[in-house]
Amino acid sequence: MNTLKEGTFVESPKHKYTIEQVLGTGGFGITYKVSAKIMVDNIPVKVYFCLKEHYIKDCCQRETNGKVIVNSSQKELFNKMQENFKSEATRLNMLNGKHKGIVRVNEIFNANNTSYYVMEYIIGSSVRTYVETKGPYNEKEAVSIINEIGETLSFLHSRKITHLDVKPNNIMLQSRDNDKTISPVLIDFGLAKHYDRKDNLTTINNTQCCSCGYSPMEQYVCIEQFSPTSDVYALAATLFFMLTAKDPVVSTEISYDYLNSNLPATISYQTRNAIAKAMEKDKEERTQTINDFINNLNTKDDNNTNLNNETKIIIKNETKQTPEPKETVKVKTLHYVIIAIVFATMGFFTVDIINSTTSSSPKEMDVIAAEDEASIVYTAEADSGDVDMQKPAKVTIHSENSSMAKELKRYVDLSQIYCDKAEKKKGNKASIQIILDAKYFYYDKANSIHKSIYGKRIENNKRIDKLVADEYNYWINKGNKLGKNKKNYALKKEYYENAYKLVESDRIRSYIKWLEKQI
Template identity: 40%
Template sequence: MKENDRMTTTKQQQEKAQLRKHALPVGSTVLTGKSGRKYKILEVLGAGGFGITYKAVAEVKLENGMTASMFFAIKEHFMKGCYRDTDRTRVLCPPTLKGDVEQSREDFRTEAERLMKLNGQSPHIVKVNEWFDANGTRYYAMEYLDGQTLEQYVGGRPLPEAKALSLLLPVARAVELVHKERLLHLDIKPDNIVLKTDLVSGAVFPVLIDFGLAKHFDGKGRPTSHLVAKGATEGYAPMEQYGEIDHFAPEIDVYALGATLFYLLTGKNPPKAFEMETVASLPCKLPPDVSPRVRQAVAGAMQPIKTSRTQTVAEFIAALESAEGASGKKEEKSGEKTVPFKHKKDDKAWFRKRPVVVGAACLLVCLLALWGRFLYVTVNSDEWKAKHGDVEAQIFLGEDYLSEGDTLNAIYWWTRAAEQGYDSGQEKLGDCYYKGVGVAQDYEKAVYWYTKAAEQGYPYAQKKLGDCYYKGEGVAQDYEKAVYWYTKAAEQDYSVAQFRLAECYALGLGVPQDDREAHEWWKKVKANGYAPYTLPREKNGTQASQ
C-alpha cells in the first residue's frame, strides 16, 4: 500500500473510531419509535458517513396477536463535530455547525423515506421500517441481517461463473430499481452485500445494504442532497467518484457492479481505477473458464473512461443475460425453401434485371467505401490510438480532456503514457502533482515524475526539477543539484533554464560567483528571445552583466 493510501485509510479508521466513542450506552439505552416499539440497544455495528449503526431488539406484535422479540439495525444521525450531553444520550452540536446539522438531518430523513418507498419492490434491498426523532437527533430502523457478507462468503476463493451470476444479478436488478428513484448508491462492494436466509423456504439470497454514501438527484439530474458523506472504496470506485459528483451518473454504480463481479469470479479485489494498466487486461485476469460474454460485460462495466463505460444497469444486466446460443438461431423460417438462381434463356428478361443488379453493385461499393472511411477515421483518431497504446495520442487526448475541464480523464491518459516511460507524460503528471490539478498537491510525487522525465533528457522536466531543488519543494534545498539540472536543460538550448543558470552564476548559488559565466549564459538567453527581466544584483552589490 502506498504511503498516501495508508494515511487516508488510517485517517478514515481514526474518524470511525472517534464516532464509536460517541456511541449510545449499550444495554441500557431504549429508543421509542413512531410505531411505539421500544428498541433496546445491544451493540455498536459500525460508524461512518453521517451516522452510527446499532444492533437492537424490540417486541413486535404478530398477526395472531402474540408478540415476539426481533432484532433490528438502528441508524443514528451523528455528524462529525457533534458530541453527547452529560447523560451520554442527547446529541449536541456547536452553534457553528447548527445549520449544516439541521440540513443534514433533513437529508437523513428523506434518505429513510426513499428507502421505505422501495420496501416490497425487491427483497434484495435492505428494508427500512420507520424513522423517528429522539435524543435531539434522528434515527431509522431497518431489518437486521446477520448472514455473511459476500466478502466473507467468497473468502478469497473464486466462484464458478453460474454461482457468481446468481449472486450478482439480483443485486444488479435491485440497483436498477434504486436508480429509477434517481438515487445512486455509491458504495456497492462485496462487504455491503449480505446473504439472507428465508426462514420459510430456507433459500439464501443477497441483500444490498449501507446507503450511507447514497446521493439523490432531481428529474434534471441535479443533486438534492445538500450535504453528503464523500467516500470511495478503492477497486470498486471509478476515477470520477474521487471528485465532486454533480449530476446523476448511473455508470458509477455500474462500475462497482462490474468490480464486484470481478471479485466473485477471482476471489481478489480488482485493481484501483488509477492504477489499472489497461481495461483490456481485465478479462485476462479472469479464470480461463469464464465465458466470453461475461468477460466482455466486466470489461464494459469497468471502462476507466466514463463515456466508454456501460452506461446503465439495464445494459449491464442485458450483457450478462445475452443468449449464449445466438449463433445457433435458425436463419430461415419454417417451410421456406432456398431456390438457386438460374439465368433464363430469355435475354430480354435478363436485360430487364440488369439495372437492378448494377444498382445493387453500386450500392455495395458505396457502403464498402463508407465503411472503409469509417475505419480509416476510427483507427486514426487519438482515442483509438490512445486505447491501443500510442503514447503521443495519449498525451493529446489528455490535453483535449484538460481543455474541457475533465482533469480526471486527463490524468488517466497521462498516467498511461508516463507508465510506458514517455517523458512528456511523466512531465505532465509531475505538473499535476506540483500544481494540485485534479489530484492533491504533492511536491514529492511531482519530483518523482520530473526525475523520471529528466533522466531521459527531457529539458522541460530538467528545468522544473532544478526549480524543485532550488526552492526545496519535495526535496531538501540543494543549489548544486539545481545548477546540475539547469545546466542539463540549458545545454539543450532551453532559454528558461539558461536564464536560471545565469542567475545562479550571478548570485553564486550552487556554483562560485562568476560574472563572466553569468554574462555568457545571459547572451544565449537574449539570443533566444527570452529576457523577462535583468539579472539580479550580485552578492557584492554590483549589477550583473547585461
C-alpha cells in the same frame, strides 16, 4: 467513534429499542443491531432490527447519557445532513415492498439530539464475509447474484436514485426459511442520491465519498447529475471480487490486461468482456446502463470462448493478434483493411499514441541530502504550449476533425474540474489521488487526441505541474520537520510515501526502505 453502549435504550414513539451490538460505523452514521419487544396478541415477543443513527464523526461528540453534542461551528452542516438523512429514510420507506432486493425501513424518529431510522435485521452474511470464509464463487452462482442486484439497481435508477456505494460489504445474502433460498439484498443507502426529472441533484448531501476499488474515477470529484454508470462500474467491480476473492485496484489503475490476467482461466468470454466494458475508466466509454451490463453478462457469443483468444486491434498500446488458421487470413485481412481505412480517415490510427506520451511531471528535481535526512526541492518548468489548461480550451482545427475537437475540449475540461477539486484539498491524502487522476488519465487522453490532430502532444500543463510540485513539497516538508527521532519514523515514512506517489524519486524510495528497517 463514540457509539452507544450495549444495553442502552433508544425510545421512539412506537417502541423501546435496546442496543445489542454495533454492526458498522461510517463518516455519517452508525448502524446497530437492536432488539424490541413486540406484542403478538397478548404475548410479548423479542424481535431484532437494525437501527441507523445520524452521527457525523468529525463534528459530533456524545455525552455519557447518549445524547449527541454538535460543535457550534458545524451546526449548520449537521442540520443539513440530518435533513438529508431523514429524506434518505423516507425514500426507502416509500419503496417498502416494491422490490425484494431493497432493505425495508420501518419508522423514522428523533432522539438523543439526532435522528434514527429502523430497518429490518437481515439474517445472513454479506457477500464479502461469504467470499472471505468460503472462497470465490463459481461463475454461474456469481452471475446469478449479480443479476438479482442488477434488477434492484435498475429499479432504483428508474426512480432516479443512484446508490453510489455498491460493494461486497453492502450486499447481504438473506436466508428465507420458507423455501431455504438465498436472496441478495442491497443495504446502506448513506451515499445514495436522488435526482429530478431533468437529472439534477435534489439530495442535500453532495459530499464526496468513495470506496477504493469500487468507486469509478468521476466519483472522486463529485457527481451532480444523474449517472447510472457509477453503479454499473461498482457492480462489475463487485462481480470481479466474487470471482477472484480480490478487491480491484483503484479506478485510475484499472486496465483490460489487469482484469483479464486476474480473472480465473475458467471464466467465459462474455463475463470477462462484460466486466471490462463496465469498468472502463471513462464513463462515456463505459457500459451505460445496468440493463446493458446484465444483457452483456447473459448473452453468449458462440464465436468466442475466452477473452485470451480474442483477436483485436488495440489502439492505445500495441497491436496484439493471435495466430489464425490460414484459410481465414484473407477474410480477416479484408476486415482489417476496412478498419484501417476508417481510422486513417479519422486521423486516429496511431498505434504509439500512448507509448510516445512522456510524463507531464516537472522537468527538474534537485535532491539535497543532509546525512540520512531527505530534503527535496522540486521545481516545475513551464514551457509554452498549444493548450493552456489554466484557461478553457479554445482549439481551432479543420472542420473534418470537429468531433475530435469536442473530445479534446471535454478531456481538458475534466482536467480542469479535477484541478479545482485538488486545490480545495491541499495537504489531504485525497488530493494525491485526484491529482493523479487528472495527470495520468484525462490529461493523457487530451494529449492523445491532440497528437492525432496536430501530430504532437500538448507541450505542458502548468496547472497540474504546480499542483504536483506544491503537494509533493507539502509532504516532504512535513516529513522533514519530524527530525531524526525514531518515534516519528513510522509517520515520516507515511509522509514520504505520499510524496513518492506524486514523484517516483529513487532517492525517496531508498530513504523509505531505510526507514522501514529502522521501524
